[in-house]
Amino acid sequence: MFSAAVDTALVCAVVVITIAVVAALGFRLSRSSRDLGSDADRATYATLHTAALASEHLREGLTASGAAKASRHLRGLLRCDTLVMTDDAAVLASDGNRSLPPTVMLLIQRVLDSGRTQIFRSAQLDEAGVPGGGELVVAPVRVDQRIIGTVGAFAPDVNAGLVRATNELAGWVSTQVELAELASSRRLLAEAEVRALRAQISPHFIYNSLNAIASFINTDPARARELVVEFADFTRYSFRRHGDFTTVAEELKSIDRYLLLERARFGERLKVKLEIGPEVLSTVIPFLSLQPLVENAVRHGLDSTDGTGHITITAHDAGAFAEVTIEDDGVGIDPDHLRLVLAGHTEGVHVGLRNVDSRLRQVYGDDHGLIIDTAPGAGTLITMRVPKSQPDHQA
Amino acid sequence: MREVAEESEVGQLFVTSLIRSQLRLALVVAGGFLIILIGIPVLLTLFPSISGVTVFTVPVPWLLLGFCIYPLVIGCAALYVRSASRNEKRFQDLIDEF
Amino acid sequence: MNSELLPSSxxxxxxxxxxxxxxxxxxxxxxIGIYGLRISRTTGDFYVASRTVRPWWNASAIGGEYLSAASFLGVAGLILISGVDALWFPIGYTAGYLMLLLFVAAPLRRSGAYTIPDFAQARLDSLLVRRVTSLLVIVVGWLYIVPQLHGAALTVRITTGLPSWVGPVAVVVVVALSVVTGGMRSITFVQAFQYWLKLTALAVPLVFILLRLGSTGMPLTAQGAAFTADLDITGQASLYSTISLVIALLFGTLGLPHILVRFYTNPDGASARRTTLIVLGLLSVFYLLPTAYGILGRIYTPELATGGGADSTVLLLPGRIFDGVAGDLLSALVTAGAFAAFLSTTSGLVVSLAGVVSQEFFSGSVRGFRRAAVISAAIPLVFALLTDTQALAGSVGSVFAFTASTICPLLLLGIWWTGLTDVGAVAGMLTGAVLCGGAILSAALLGSEAAAEFAWLQQPALWTVPAAFLVTVLASKATRNRRPPGTSRVLARLHSPETP
Known part of the structure; x- marks a missing residue:
C-alpha cells in the first residue's frame, strides 16, 4: 500500500507544504513589530514615559525640590547641556554640567517680562557673567494667563528644533502645575482607605510589637533595626490594597515576620516548628486566612501550664488539595464554647477563628470550613483543606 | 497590572497584541523545528546514499537522530524562552507606562 | 502474561x-515521601521553607515522573529490534516537551488549574466539557499505567525469577499504600530523586562498560556492524509511519494527565517556562544513555531481539560484560533505576487520576480521594495482568496518539483561540477518541501479520489529529453564539505575566 511511488508523492507533498508554511510565517514575522511596537514607537513611548516620571515631581507645583528632580528627567528629553527651571523670582533648579551664577536671572527676567520665548547668544551670556559660552533658549511657564516661571536650555548652538522643544516643554510644565491641585485631593482619599484597612490588625499587636522593639533600641540596636524592618514588611503585607487572595508562600512569609516579632517579646517561651511540602506553596488561599490561626495558637500556647508554647505548622499535599495544619500544646478550647463561637453567638477571643471559618465556607463551600480538634488542656489542632485548583481566584 | 489588562478596553487590546506575538513566536519556532525534524527522514528517503556515509563508523542517520537533534531542541527552547520573556517585558512596559 | 518467552529464572x-x-x-x-518536607525550627530556615521550589528541583521532579518504563527499558529494546527507526521515540518524547514549552507551559500554569478537566471547565464554563475531559483523562491515565506495570512484570521476572504477576502487584501496592495512608506528603522531592536515580542507574554502568570495552579492546560498534546488523523483525518503517509517530509523540505529551500537576508547583508562568527548558536539558542527557545501551545491545545481546525479551536489554547488558560481584552490583543499579521508573510514573499518574476521579464521583472528600486512588491503581492492574507484554515503547506510542487526538486540540485551541465553544470542544474530543481509538483497536485485532498494509491504522495520529482539530474548529464556528462570555478575561489571565 505504501509503495515507493506513494512515499515519493508524500515526500513531495510534505516539502511543498512546509515551504508554503515557512514562507507564510516569514512574511507575517517580518511585520511582527506591529503588535508590540516598532523601534520608533518604542522611542515615542520612552519619551512619554520620561515625561510621566517627571510629572510625578511636579505634583507639588513649581517647588525647588520638585524642580530639581524633574529637571533631571526633562534634560534627557531636550538632550541639551544644561536645563534650568526658575519661578518668577529665582533659579529653582539646574541640571547639567555648568554652574549658573544668580546673574543669569537678569536675562531670564526679560522672558518673564515679555512673556515670549527668547534666545540669548554667547555674547549676551558673557555680558551677564554666565561662564561656559554656548547659547541659551528660555520659554515662559504660564498658569491662568499668569507667568509663574521659565524653562531654559543651554546648547552650543541653539537650533529651531531645540527652540520648539523648549517651548513645548514649558507648555507641558504649565499643565502639570495646574494639575498639582487635583493630586493633593486624591492623596487624601488614599490615606483614608489605608486608615480603614489598618483596623484589621490588632492594635494590641502593634502596641506590643513596638514596645518590644523599643526595649531593644538601647541593648541591641542592630536587632531593633532588623525588627523595625520586619514590622514594616509585616504591616505592608497586611495593609495590601489589592486582591482577596494570596498564596500559601506569601502567607507563610508574613507569618514568619509575625512570629519574629512575637519572639522578640516572648523569647524562648515560643517554639515553632515548620514542615512544608514545597508543592503546596503556590496554592491560592484567602488573604490573611492563616495568620489569625497562628495568632490564636500563639496565644493559647503561651497560656499553657509550663508557659512554653510549642507550635507546629505543616503544609502538605493531599491529592488535589493542600492541607495546612496549625497545632499548639496550650490550654485548648472548650468544644461547646467553640461551637457557639463558630455559630456566631458569642463574641470574644476566638472571633478570629470564626472570621476565617466563615470566609473559607463562603469561598469553597461548607465542606471546607476549619476542622478544629481540641479539648480543655489538650491543645488545639486546626486543619484547613483548600483545593489546589482555583482558576477563578488569583493571588 | 493584570487587573488593568483584564478590565480596561485598552488593556484588552494590549493583551490581544501580546497573545498574537506569543503565538507567532511559538509557531515560528515550532515550524522551524518541525521542518528540520521532518526534513531529516524526507532527505534520507530522497537520497538513500546518505545512509552509507559514516563518521567514526557511526552512520550519519544514527548520528543525526541519536545525538544532533538534542542540541537543536535545547537551542530552539532557549531561543523561545528568551523571546517570550522579551515579549512579556514589552507588554509590561506598555501596561506600566499606560 | 507470557512468561515462557524467557526462562523463568x-x-x-x-x-x-x-x-x-x-x-x-x-x-x-x-x-522521602514521608520525610521529604522542608522542616525548620529556626528563623533562617523558615524563609527557606516558605520559598517556592527552584526550577531545577521542579524540572528534576518532572523528569523523574515522565521517564517511564518505556524510556528506561523500551527505548533500548526498540533500538535492538528496529535499529535507527527506534531513535524517533526518544526524539518524540523529548520534543514533546518543546511543544509543551511553546504552546502550553506558561499559559496553563497561569490558568490556576490543577487538572486538565479543571482547565476545561474554567475556560469553557461547561459541565459537559468537564465530564468528557475527565473521562478521557482517566482513560489515557489507565492506558499509560498498563505499560508501566508490564515493565514491572518484566523486570521482576528477569531479576528475581518470581512469577510475572508479582511485579505489577508490588508496584500497585506500594503506590496505593503511600497514597491511601496519606504518606506521600511531599511528592516533589521523591520524583526529583527518582530522576537522578534513573540517570545514575544508566550512566554509571555505561561508564564502566565503556571503560572495560576500551581497555580490553572489545568492539564498541564492531566497525559499524552494530548499526547495520539486520536484527530487524519489524521491517523498515515507512515515511508515513515515521511522521505519524513523531506527530503523536510531539502533541501527545501536551495532554498527559500527570504533567499539569507538576507544573502547578511553579510559582508563575515565567518559571514554568524556565523549568520546561531545564526539563528539555535533563531529558536530552538522559536519552543518550538508553540509546547507547541499545547500540551495545545490538552486539552483545542480539539474541534478545527474537525472543520477545528485547526490553530486557538494559537489565542484562551489564551482566554480559562483567562477571561476578561487579556484574551483580551494576545489574542491581540498573534494576533499581528500572523500578524507580515504574514507581515514579505510576505514582504520579495514580495521584493525578485520583484527583480527577474523586472530584468527578466522590465530591472531592478525603475518603473519596483514597477510594479513587485505589480504583485508579487497581483497574490498570487488572488490565495489565490480563494482557500480554508488548514492546513497551510501542504501546506507549499508541497512548500518545490517543492523547494527541483528544486532549491536545482542547488545550491548544482553548489557550490560543477565542472562538472555541463547548460544543466544538466536545465534538472534537469525541471525533478524535472514536477515530484514534477505533484505528488502534482494529490494528490490534488485525494482528501484526497485516502490519505493513495497515500502517495507517497502527499509527493513526497523522490523520486523526488534524481531523480532531478540524471538527473542533468547524463545530465551534457553527455554534459561535455559545462562546462563553468571559473568554477574553480568561485568555488575558492565561497570557499576561503575573504582577511581580
Whole structure:
C-alpha cells in the first residue's frame, strides 16, 4: 500500500507544504513589530514615559525640590547641556554640567517680562557673567494667563528644533502645575482607605510589637533595626490594597515576620516548628486566612501550664488539595464554647477563628470550613483543606 | 497590572497584541523545528546514499537522530524562552507606562 | 502474561541483587515521601521553607515522573529490534516537551488549574466539557499505567525469577499504600530523586562498560556492524509511519494527565517556562544513555531481539560484560533505576487520576480521594495482568496518539483561540477518541501479520489529529453564539505575566 511511488508523492507533498508554511510565517514575522511596537514607537513611548516620571515631581507645583528632580528627567528629553527651571523670582533648579551664577536671572527676567520665548547668544551670556559660552533658549511657564516661571536650555548652538522643544516643554510644565491641585485631593482619599484597612490588625499587636522593639533600641540596636524592618514588611503585607487572595508562600512569609516579632517579646517561651511540602506553596488561599490561626495558637500556647508554647505548622499535599495544619500544646478550647463561637453567638477571643471559618465556607463551600480538634488542656489542632485548583481566584 | 489588562478596553487590546506575538513566536519556532525534524527522514528517503556515509563508523542517520537533534531542541527552547520573556517585558512596559 | 518467552529464572542474574534493588528503591521512595518536607525550627530556615521550589528541583521532579518504563527499558529494546527507526521515540518524547514549552507551559500554569478537566471547565464554563475531559483523562491515565506495570512484570521476572504477576502487584501496592495512608506528603522531592536515580542507574554502568570495552579492546560498534546488523523483525518503517509517530509523540505529551500537576508547583508562568527548558536539558542527557545501551545491545545481546525479551536489554547488558560481584552490583543499579521508573510514573499518574476521579464521583472528600486512588491503581492492574507484554515503547506510542487526538486540540485551541465553544470542544474530543481509538483497536485485532498494509491504522495520529482539530474548529464556528462570555478575561489571565 505504501509503495515507493506513494512515499515519493508524500515526500513531495510534505516539502511543498512546509515551504508554503515557512514562507507564510516569514512574511507575517517580518511585520511582527506591529503588535508590540516598532523601534520608533518604542522611542515615542520612552519619551512619554520620561515625561510621566517627571510629572510625578511636579505634583507639588513649581517647588525647588520638585524642580530639581524633574529637571533631571526633562534634560534627557531636550538632550541639551544644561536645563534650568526658575519661578518668577529665582533659579529653582539646574541640571547639567555648568554652574549658573544668580546673574543669569537678569536675562531670564526679560522672558518673564515679555512673556515670549527668547534666545540669548554667547555674547549676551558673557555680558551677564554666565561662564561656559554656548547659547541659551528660555520659554515662559504660564498658569491662568499668569507667568509663574521659565524653562531654559543651554546648547552650543541653539537650533529651531531645540527652540520648539523648549517651548513645548514649558507648555507641558504649565499643565502639570495646574494639575498639582487635583493630586493633593486624591492623596487624601488614599490615606483614608489605608486608615480603614489598618483596623484589621490588632492594635494590641502593634502596641506590643513596638514596645518590644523599643526595649531593644538601647541593648541591641542592630536587632531593633532588623525588627523595625520586619514590622514594616509585616504591616505592608497586611495593609495590601489589592486582591482577596494570596498564596500559601506569601502567607507563610508574613507569618514568619509575625512570629519574629512575637519572639522578640516572648523569647524562648515560643517554639515553632515548620514542615512544608514545597508543592503546596503556590496554592491560592484567602488573604490573611492563616495568620489569625497562628495568632490564636500563639496565644493559647503561651497560656499553657509550663508557659512554653510549642507550635507546629505543616503544609502538605493531599491529592488535589493542600492541607495546612496549625497545632499548639496550650490550654485548648472548650468544644461547646467553640461551637457557639463558630455559630456566631458569642463574641470574644476566638472571633478570629470564626472570621476565617466563615470566609473559607463562603469561598469553597461548607465542606471546607476549619476542622478544629481540641479539648480543655489538650491543645488545639486546626486543619484547613483548600483545593489546589482555583482558576477563578488569583493571588 | 493584570487587573488593568483584564478590565480596561485598552488593556484588552494590549493583551490581544501580546497573545498574537506569543503565538507567532511559538509557531515560528515550532515550524522551524518541525521542518528540520521532518526534513531529516524526507532527505534520507530522497537520497538513500546518505545512509552509507559514516563518521567514526557511526552512520550519519544514527548520528543525526541519536545525538544532533538534542542540541537543536535545547537551542530552539532557549531561543523561545528568551523571546517570550522579551515579549512579556514589552507588554509590561506598555501596561506600566499606560 | 507470557512468561515462557524467557526462562523463568533470571538469565545469569543473582536473584538477591534483584530483591535488594527493589526493596531499596521502594523504601527510599516511601521515606522521602514521608520525610521529604522542608522542616525548620529556626528563623533562617523558615524563609527557606516558605520559598517556592527552584526550577531545577521542579524540572528534576518532572523528569523523574515522565521517564517511564518505556524510556528506561523500551527505548533500548526498540533500538535492538528496529535499529535507527527506534531513535524517533526518544526524539518524540523529548520534543514533546518543546511543544509543551511553546504552546502550553506558561499559559496553563497561569490558568490556576490543577487538572486538565479543571482547565476545561474554567475556560469553557461547561459541565459537559468537564465530564468528557475527565473521562478521557482517566482513560489515557489507565492506558499509560498498563505499560508501566508490564515493565514491572518484566523486570521482576528477569531479576528475581518470581512469577510475572508479582511485579505489577508490588508496584500497585506500594503506590496505593503511600497514597491511601496519606504518606506521600511531599511528592516533589521523591520524583526529583527518582530522576537522578534513573540517570545514575544508566550512566554509571555505561561508564564502566565503556571503560572495560576500551581497555580490553572489545568492539564498541564492531566497525559499524552494530548499526547495520539486520536484527530487524519489524521491517523498515515507512515515511508515513515515521511522521505519524513523531506527530503523536510531539502533541501527545501536551495532554498527559500527570504533567499539569507538576507544573502547578511553579510559582508563575515565567518559571514554568524556565523549568520546561531545564526539563528539555535533563531529558536530552538522559536519552543518550538508553540509546547507547541499545547500540551495545545490538552486539552483545542480539539474541534478545527474537525472543520477545528485547526490553530486557538494559537489565542484562551489564551482566554480559562483567562477571561476578561487579556484574551483580551494576545489574542491581540498573534494576533499581528500572523500578524507580515504574514507581515514579505510576505514582504520579495514580495521584493525578485520583484527583480527577474523586472530584468527578466522590465530591472531592478525603475518603473519596483514597477510594479513587485505589480504583485508579487497581483497574490498570487488572488490565495489565490480563494482557500480554508488548514492546513497551510501542504501546506507549499508541497512548500518545490517543492523547494527541483528544486532549491536545482542547488545550491548544482553548489557550490560543477565542472562538472555541463547548460544543466544538466536545465534538472534537469525541471525533478524535472514536477515530484514534477505533484505528488502534482494529490494528490490534488485525494482528501484526497485516502490519505493513495497515500502517495507517497502527499509527493513526497523522490523520486523526488534524481531523480532531478540524471538527473542533468547524463545530465551534457553527455554534459561535455559545462562546462563553468571559473568554477574553480568561485568555488575558492565561497570557499576561503575573504582577511581580
Amino acid at each position: 533470571g538469565i545469569g542474574m543473582n536473584p538477591v541483587v534483584g530483591y535488594a534493588a527493589l526493596v531499596l528503591v521502594a523504601l527510599s521512595t516511601v521515606l
